[in-house]
Amino acid sequence: MRPKVIGPYRVLETLGSGGIGTVYRALDDRTNEAVALKLLSGGPAMDSRAAKRLVREFEALEDLAHPNVVKVYDTGVYQSSPYLVMELIEGLTLRDYLSLRSDQMVSSSSGSSGSFSGGSFSGSGSFRRPQAPASASREANSEDGGGGLFDLSAFAEEAPSEEMASGGSGGMRFGTSGSAARLPIPVEPWLGSDSDEVDPLEFELPYDVGAPEPVPVKRESAAKLEALNRPERVGRLKDALLQVCEALAYIHAHGLVHRDLKPSNIMVDEDRQVRLMDFGLAKFLADDAGMTLDGRMVGTFRYMPPEQILGEPLDGRADLYSLGVILYELMTGRPPFDAKSPVDLWHKVLETEPPPVLAINQWGDPQLARVAHRLIRKEPDDRLQTAEEVYEALSE
Numbered sequence: 001m002r003p004k005v006i007g008p009y010r011v012l013e014t015l016g017s018g019g020i021g022t023v024y025r026a027l028d029d030r031t032n033e034a035v036a037l038k039l040l041s042g043g044p045a046m047d048s049r050a051a052k053r054l055v056r057e058f059e060a061l062e063d064l065a066h067p068n069v070v071k072v073y074d075t076g077v078y079q080s081s082p083y084l085v086m087e088l089i090e091g092l093t094l095r096d097y098l099s100l101r102s103d104q105m106v107s108s109s110s111g112s113s114g115s116f117s118g119g120s121f122s123g124s125g126s127f128r129r130p131q132a133p134a135s136a137s138r139e140a141n142s143e144d145g146g147g148g149l150f151d152l153s154a155f156a157e158e159a160p161s162e163e164m165a166s167g168g169s170g171g172m173r174f175g176t177s178g179s180a181a182r183l184p185i186p187v188e189p190w191l192g193s194d195s196d197e198v199d200p201l202e203f204e205l206p207y208d209v210g211a212p213e214p215v216p217v218k219r220e221s222a223a224k225l226e227a228l229n230r231p232e233r234v235g236r237l238k239d240a241l242l243q244v245c246e247a248l249a250y251i252h253a254h255g256l257v258h259r260d261l262k263p264s265n266i267m268v269d270e271d272r273q274v275r276l277m278d279f280g281l282a283k284f285l286a287d288d289a290g291m292t293l294d295g296r297m298v299g300t301f302r303y304m305p306p307e308q309i310l311g312e313p314l315d316g317r318a319d320l321y322s323l324g325v326i327l328y329e330l331m332t333g334r335p336p337f338d339a340k341s342p343v344d345l346w347h348k349v350l351e352t353e354p355p356p357v358l359a360i361n362q363w364g365d366p367q368l369a370r371v372a373h374r375l376i377r378k379e380p381d382d383r384l385q386t387a388e389e390v391y392e393a394l395s396e
């Protein structure tokens with residue numbers, strides 16, 4: 001049941017639940033300021049592990065101050081569960097933001113000003129946040145029993161694009177898990193079954209991405225490609241990525257690696273300002289390792305670089321790999337590697353090359369495609385090396 005009061009904060013509504021807790025919209029009774037309060041809510045077996053994660057999240061965040069990094073204000077303990085108070089972001093996750101049509105944007109420019117409009121806002125102008133389908137992560141978590149080596153939620157928790165398209169043109173799923181409702185946000189039908197089979201060798205790429213896989217690549221339908229390649233959407237994508245690069249450059253300069261970069265951890269507010277969220281997995285490079293202290297692997301498998309899968313030491317280039325996966329996905333509507341089990345996925349990530357972005361989306365922006373492929377290289381040394389370099393490559 002939702003608490004009414006947590007410390008000096010009055011809980012107003014549930015914003016959503018993630019792998020380690022629930023986020024509430026709350027009011028600071030002392031200042032009357034609206035905040036986001038993340039309350040840790042793991043089961044008994046998860047308590048100490050989750051508590052450590054939250055404390056780490058807070059420690060990593062408390063001294064950070066950057067316009068593209070969510071601000072942490074306070075922390076505390078409520079009924080034996082730690083909580084974290086942060087800046088309330090009225091906005092959308094990057095994926096949902098990019099699925100807005102241009103007529104839902106007040107300004108259709110690709111610059112950094114403008115705001116959302118249309119069905120995505122309530123009458124008061126405040127924003128109703130789409131809920132990541134959390135059921136998969138919760139189920140996967142319980143399969144793991146909370147005590148295994150791997151957190152299976154990491155495999156399932158990032159909603160595949162199909163989730164977005166599941167409502168067809170009727171709308172997008174909202175609400176907490178188990179109580180999904182519909183709000184009238186039309187969603188781009190990116191994915192579906194009507195794809196062409198295309199031999200990747202037919203394509204001449206404007207850059208070297210290594211030998212393409214000798215398997216047919218499913219090219220998306222013209223309608224889906226048109227939606228993905230709308231110039232206004234591509235402009236929004238580039239603008240958001242540049243801001244993510246600024247945030248990453250900042251946290252990397254502070255010796256932090258995010259470790260769990262994914263579209264749901266990137267939010268865009270009404271002014272198109274991007275915030276990097278959820279530093280629960282960030283750790284100082286000094287005590288870096290692929291596992292948490294108690295030997296549990298953390299992170300979201302789909303966005304995990306090979307070195308993280310292998311439990312090797314990580315640096316900022318691990319986040320750049322994740323950024324590459326995000327970019328690949330947002331350009332093609334599908335992840336570079338997909339599989340039904342973590343083991344199959346790891347095998348693919350470690351051993352195989354993904355289809356070239358432009359083989360799936362032949363009208364995709366070649367510059368963005370090039371950046372994506374330069375980020376998802378298996379060897380960290382072969383990638384663009386810093387967030388600044390990515391910023392430059394995106395600005396060319």
Ligand SMILES: Nc1ncnc2c1ncn2[C@@H]1O[C@H](COP(=O)(O)OP(=O)(O)OP(=O)(O)O)[C@@H](O)[C@H]1O
Nearest residue numbers: 015016017018019021023036086087088089132278
């Ligand atoms: N500061 C914030 N302001 C507004 N909404 C937030 C804030 N932090 C989190 N949320 C929203 O609350 C929901 C749950 O967030 P949470 O970080 O717990 O989970 P997650 O990022 O979806 O998954 P995980 O924590 O497992 O990576 C998400 O929909 C997220 O967008």
